[in-house]
Amino acid sequence: MSQTAxxxxxxxxPQPKQHGKPGGFLAxxxxxxxxxxxxxxxxxxxxxGDKLVPWGTQNADFSQVGLNALVFCTFVAWVIGxxxxxxxxxxxxxxxxxxxxxxxxxxxxxxxGQGRMKYWKYTTDHKVVGIQYLVMALVLFGFGGFFAMLIRxxxxxxxxxxxxxxxxxxxxxxxxxxxxxAMIIVVAGPLGNFIMPLMxxxxxxxxxxxxxxxxxxxxxAVPPLVLNLVMGGIRxxxxxxxxxxxxxxxxxxxxxxxxxxxAFSTGIAGVNLITTIVTMRARGMTWARTPIFIIGxxxxxxxxxxxxxxxxxxxxLAASDKVIGTSFYIPQSGGSVWLYENLFWLLGxxxxxxxxxxxxxxxxxxMVVFLRKPLFSYKMxxxxxAGVVGISAVVWVHHMxxxxxxxxxxxxxxxxxxxxxxxxxxxxxxxxxxxxxxKAWNRLPMMAVYAVIFDKIIGGITGVYLSDVPxxxxxxxxxxxxxxxxxxxxxxxxxxxxxxxxxWFPKMTGRMFDERIGKIGFWTAFLAFQVTFLSMFVAGLQGxxxxxxxxxxxxxxxxxxxxxxxxxxxxxxxxxxYAVITSWRNGKVAPSNPWGAKTLEWQTETPxxxxxxxxxxxxxxxxxGYGIPDPYLKVEExxxxxxxxxxxxx
Amino acid sequence: MSIETPVDQPESxxxxxxxTHRMKEWFSxxxxxxxxxxxxVLTIIIIPIAWLVIHFLELSGGPASSIMEELExxxxxxxxVSAPLMAITAAVLIYSLFGWGSIKSEDxxxxxxxxxxxxxxxxxxxxxxxxxxxxxxxxxxxxELATITADSYGSTPSSQQPNATKQIDVxxxxxxxxxxxxxxxxxxxxxxxxxxxxxxxxxxxxxxKDVVHSFWVVEMGVKIDANPGAVTNTGFTANxxxxxxxxxxxxCGLHHAYxxxxxxxxxxxxxxxxxxxxxxxxxx
Ligand code: HEM
Ligand SMILES: [Cu+2]
Ligand SMILES: [Cu+2]
Numbered sequence: 001m002s003q004t005a006x007x008x009x010x011x012x013x014p015q016p017k018q019h020g021k022p023g024g025f026l027a028x029x030x031x032x033x034x035x036x037x038x039x040x041x042x043x044x045x046x047x048x049g050d051k052l053v054p055w056g057t058q059n060a061d062f063s064q065v066g067l068n069a070l071v072f073c074t075f076v077a078w079v080i081g082x083x084x085x086x087x088x089x090x091x092x093x094x095x096x097x098x099x100x101x102x103x104x105x106x107x108x109x110x111x112x113g114q115g116r117m118k119y120w121k122y123t124t125d126h127k128v129v130g131i132q133y134l135v136m137a138l139v140l141f142g143f144g145g146f147f148a149m150l151i152r153x154x155x156x157x158x159x160x161x162x163x164x165x166x167x168x169x170x171x172x173x174x175x176x177x178x179x180x181x182a183m184i185i186v187v188a189g190p191l192g193n194f195i196m197p198l199m200x201x202x203x204x205x206x207x208x209x210x211x212x213x214x215x216x217x218x219x220x221a222v223p224p225l226v227l228n229l230v231m232g233g234i235r236x237x238x239x240x241x242x243x244x245x246x247x248x249x250x251x252x253x254x255x256x257x258x259x260x261x262x263a264f265s266t267g268i269a270g271v272n273l274i275t276t277i278v279t280m281r282a283r284g285m286t287w288a289r290t291p292i293f294i295i296g297x298x299x300x301x302x303x304x305x306x307x308x309x310x311x312x313x314x315x316x317l318a319a320s321d322k323v324i325g326t327s328f329y330i331p332q333s334g335g336s337v338w339l340y341e342n343l344f345w346l347l348g349x350x351x352x353x354x355x356x357x358x359x360x361x362x363x364x365x366x367m368v369v370f371l372r373k374p375l376f377s378y379k380m381x382x383x384x385x386a387g388v389v390g391i392s393a394v395v396w397v398h399h400m401x402x403x404x405x406x407x408x409x410x411x412x413x414x415x416x417x418x419x420x421x422x423x424x425x426x427x428x429x430x431x432x433x434x435x436x437x438x439k440a441w442n443r444l445p446m447m448a449v450y451a452v453i454f455d456k457i458i459g460g461i462t463g464v465y466l467s468d469v470p471x472x473x474x475x476x477x478x479x480x481x482x483x484x485x486x487x488x489x490x491x492x493x494x495x496x497x498x499x500x501x502x503x504w505f506p507k508m509t510g511r512m513f514d515e516r517i518g519k520i521g522f523w524t525a526f527l528a529f530q531v532t533f534l535s536m537f538v539a540g541l542q543g544x545x546x547x548x549x550x551x552x553x554x555x556x557x558x559x560x561x562x563x564x565x566x567x568x569x570x571x572x573x574x575x576x577x578y579a580v581i582t583s584w585r586n587g588k589v590a591p592s593n594p595w596g597a598k599t600l601e602w603q604t605e606t607p608x609x610x611x612x613x614x615x616x617x618x619x620x621x622x623x624x625g626y627g628i629p630d631p632y633l634k635v636e637e638x639x640x641x642x643x644x645x646x647x648x649x650x
Numbered sequence: 651m652s653i654e655t656p657v658d659q660p661e662s663x664x665x666x667x668x669x670t671h672r673m674k675e676w677f678s679x680x681x682x683x684x685x686x687x688x689x690x691v692l693t694i695i696i697i698p699i700a701w702l703v704i705h706f707l708e709l710s711g712g713p714a715s716s717i718m719e720e721l722e723x724x725x726x727x728x729x730x731v732s733a734p735l736m737a738i739t740a741a742v743l744i745y746s747l748f749g750w751g752s753i754k755s756e757d758x759x760x761x762x763x764x765x766x767x768x769x770x771x772x773x774x775x776x777x778x779x780x781x782x783x784x785x786x787x788x789x790x791x792x793x794e795l796a797t798i799t800a801d802s803y804g805s806t807p808s809s810q811q812p813n814a815t816k817q818i819d820v821x822x823x824x825x826x827x828x829x830x831x832x833x834x835x836x837x838x839x840x841x842x843x844x845x846x847x848x849x850x851x852x853x854x855x856x857x858x859k860d861v862v863h864s865f866w867v868v869e870m871g872v873k874i875d876a877n878p879g880a881v882t883n884t885g886f887t888a889n890x891x892x893x894x895x896x897x898x899x900x901x902c903g904l905h906h907a908y909x910x911x912x913x914x915x916x917x918x919x920x921x922x923x924x925x926x927x928x929x930x931x932x933x934x
Contacts, residue, residue, distance in 0.1 A: 436766060468790075
């Protein structure tokens, strides 16, 4: 083993001493040792807590608190045990022992020479992490979608209760939060990790080990959440308003531990994405030459980093109320339910944009390629994202118009909320302008663009209704709201995510996506989506509250239609999933640049080598130099000068 | 690279024509005319949705108060205002698919689309139009909010002082999973349906005994959360006789779905005799 490594082909750097085989401790850890570690740690904690600590001796109330504390500690032990078992602490421990990582260690950790096993390990390579995120998101969508089918089954069976009301309430809550998590990670996870570094011409993320950490924290966060269903459930919707949450069974602790852990994961991922984008763009990639998808990812990462701690603390305090009997949210002892609601929505609103912004940015990126036409007004797109990031910080109270916590607050927050429609409008103009006079290549990702713009308009317009306080006085807490946010999250978010994943599928998997089958699934889901949620608007207008399992007969018809629609969405999604799986396993092998795109990720070979690029690329223009220059339009100097050469040797 | 001049742009950049001429030329282009035509047709198709929306809102018998009436006007106006927005977007989408031919383009377009990087007129015009629209919505909303606040509280929003003379106070309590109503000035009558006289301002003090509920009087267009440990207020003046719905609009546990009751709007005489009857029961 050599004691030196060649870096950048020019300079030899003295290396730390190699201790043992490359990888050291990490050579022995993987997801299974993680699971063992987590289960053992949880079991031991539960056993010790149950047998040795005298819970419940002080007073009658304390026994419940004691059980909560025990469950809380057990879940926390699971998370720590899992992380220990998979080797997350190896880095700090090596550092404490003075065993610095060598070049060979780092390469081992990036997955060199491990074949498929690397996907099951604490691997630092951004491409591996991207794939891990993608699979995780698909699994979560599977769960969430299954729960959605159960919810719709109950709502469609208007004549009887199919489920126990408590179980039904848990279904709603679990569906909601699982889908929210899945949507948060589905673009920023796979594409932010796999594609983004390639697109900016970097060799990896800025902090490869934090990258692995953020993924595996997410992984560890999910079992406590899903287990809630056998522990009494989250009966409180995904918002878990207090003090209802304090009454909830121990399943609630799973939710809280999940959110607290997941917030660490998003924070770490956010720091990593921001640092990478700001500092590691290829030589010559000035901000004005940075692809719009990168800007969107940056915007989402900033919002996540800033606002997720609010959600984390909301749940930390809630857990504390439950576990050690504090009274942050218990009015009888001086707490405030409004404190919870404010903390919750401080994240709750920006999070919608954390979901929608990267998906939209991905759509913009691929439109350009399929139209072979520059992005219309790049600056306006950037301004749109910036405006959304800025204003989204000061609109959260629109979710609390009807709480009565400050009747006067309606005025300023109605103003700020409606102002968001201006930057939002910028993005619509960018999309329409890019389509203008262009003949697009009819492929699935491009067709998703049309679907997404359509949904976005409906979601946006109904959002304007809801931002109006008087109208919200009727709509708040009704099915109208549910239909509206599904248009934004699913119509504009998930369908966009499907489009962008199909677009980058060849680069990520090395296979072409089977569009023939995928298309059938996509359009079935899209049309069924319209049926389901348009008729849900009707139920809302008629006055049907959300989160109910039985209701006035007046709402029967629209609920039947919605349920039939929902089953068809389910079928469509299954077909799409089938296309994903079969193409991934034995699709046509993809060339390195099947779409003929100009961004950097397509300029390297497929499958992408460990170091991404043989030589780091140099950028001389933005990647949008397509089409016939229009003699009428003043084209900026810098954009004009090049001959569309984006990759060159240094 | 050789620059082919697009067919619909006969002039070269050096002898750029005047702006009025350019505008005329733009409007005379085939695709512009077609898009405008599609836009107009779509707007005409979309506008009736405004009536449809009102129809659905009124299915259960409302509006039964001036608040609900104002709110329906708002929804109606917002729908009308958004119709052109919806239509122009859809028109471009449709023309892009069928006019510019994306739907049947099997191969990637090579260098055949115009490289439109930006367009000052479009950017400024669009920004101005959406800003004006947003300003309109904001101003409409602010004025509307002030009006319904006055209607709800029987007061100006700033003073918060009830100014109506014949106002009736009702204390509303949410509790898992029933609503109960108390009439403090009418011998403290307790009831589990809300009975109110027509054309009289009713003022509600809303609270909860356990978790957060939301007091929604559907056809009156009034909603306010019932919070433990706090009293929130709202109010309305019913202007239609009949029985209307009260629902809980905030998930409050096991039987949230069944937490509903009625509001009966009756004449003043009927109300008085109801009070006598209920009050009599109490003292007897
Ligand atoms: C197959 C597609 C889907 C169907 C049929 C569906 C259906 C539903 C239904 C019926 C509810 C309960 C409404 C209520 O009574 O309050 C609901 C809630 C919700 N859904 Fe979905 N959904 C789907 C996909 C999604 C997606 C993709 C997201 C993405 C974020 C999502 C996010 C939510 C959220 C956040 C809630 C609120 C849960 C709560 O009330 O706490 N859903 N969905
Ligand atoms: Cu919001
Ligand atoms: Cu309720």
